Amino acid sequence: MNPILHKIVETKHSEIERSRGKRLPTRSIPIQNWKSHLKTSSVSVIAECKKGSPSAGVLRPEYDPVSIAKDYETSGAGAISVLTDELYFFGSLGDLDSVARSVSLPVIRKDFILDPIQIDEAYAYGASAILLIVRILTPEQLRSLLAHAHGLGLSVLVETHNEREVNIALDAGATTIGINTRDLDTFEIHKNLIEEIAPKLDPSIIRVAESGIESYEDWQKYKGVIDSMLVGTFFMKSQNIKRDFHNLLNGSK
Template structure:
C-alpha cells in the first residue's frame, strides 16, 4: 500500500489536468488493493484512455475491462504461456481494446515481436525481486522497431530519471513516484521540468 487514503477519481483528474496521455488503473484486489469499481469510476471521469492494470489470465478479465470502461489492458509476458499470450491479445483486439504488452528481458521482447504486438512496455522492475534494473530500457529498446510504441515502465523518480529515456522510448509509465506525492500537479512539474 503506497497511499492508504486516496480517491482514484480525484487522482485521475489531477493526472489528466497535468498532461498525462493515459492512466493505468490497478484492479488487482489481493496484492495491490485495486478494484474494478476504480476502473469504472476513473474511465467515466476522464477523457483520456484508461488501462486496466492487473494479472490478466483469462478472457473474462478482458470482458470485465471492456464492460468497466477500459480503453486498453496490460498483458504481462512473464506470467503467460506463448499461446495464451497470443489468444488474450487477439481477444482484446477483437473487442477493440488496446494492449500494453509488458516485457522484462530479450526473450520476452522477442516473443512480443513474433506476435506482431505494437505497444511494448519494458518494465525495469523485476517481478520476482521487485528490484529496479537500471539500463534495461536502453538495452531492450534497441531490439524494438522504432515504428512500434515503446514504453518505459517503473523506476522514474526524478527529472534525471525521465530524461535518460528521451529518444529511447515513446512513452513512460510512472506510478509509484506520483502516488507518494501529496500534490500530484506539483510533482508533475518537478518531474518534467529541470530545476522546478
C-alpha cells in the same frame, strides 16, 4: 517464479473461476485512441492510480482514484493506468469504471490477466486498453489474449523484462511494448534495461518505460528511445501530484 508472483497468479485463477457466468454491465462510454495519446512528439506519461502493492504496502491511505485521475488529466497525462487487483493492490473494477467515466483519456486495466473473461470485464468497465505480462503467460496464451482484446477494440500494453520476452511479445503481434525495469522474480530495479532494449525496437512500436522513474533525470537518458513512461509509486507518494508531475517532466529548477 517469485513466490509472491506465484501466489498472485494462483489467486487470479480462483477469481476467474468465480467470475464465470456473472453478468457484466453494458459499456456506455467510447474507447479512447491509445496510439494518438501515447505516440506524440514528446515523451508521454501513463500515470497510475494504485493504493498500494505487495512490496510497498499501502502507498496512499487517502486514496481517491477519481480525484487523482483528474489531476493527471489536467497535468497532461497521455493515459491513466488503474490497478484493479483487490487482494494485493487494494484496487477494484469499480475504480476502473469510476476513472474511465471521469476523464477523456485512455484508461488501462492493470492486473494479472490470464483469461479472456478478465478482458471482457475490462471492456465492460470502461477500459480502452489492458496489460498483458509475458512473464506469466505462455506464448500461445499471449497471442490468444491479444487477439481477444483487439477483437473488442482494446489496445494492449505487453510487459516484458528481457530481450527473450520482447521477442515473444513481437512474435505474438504486440504493438505496444512495456520494458519493466523491475524484475518480477526479485523485485530489483535494473535501470539500464531501457537503454539496452528500447533502441532495438522498430520505431513503429510504442515503447514504454516502466518502474523506477522518480525524477526528471531518471527518464532524460531514455529520450529518443521511448515514447512513454508508466509512473505510479512516485505519484502515489506525492503530497502534490500536479506540482510533482510538472517537476518530473520539466525538472524542479
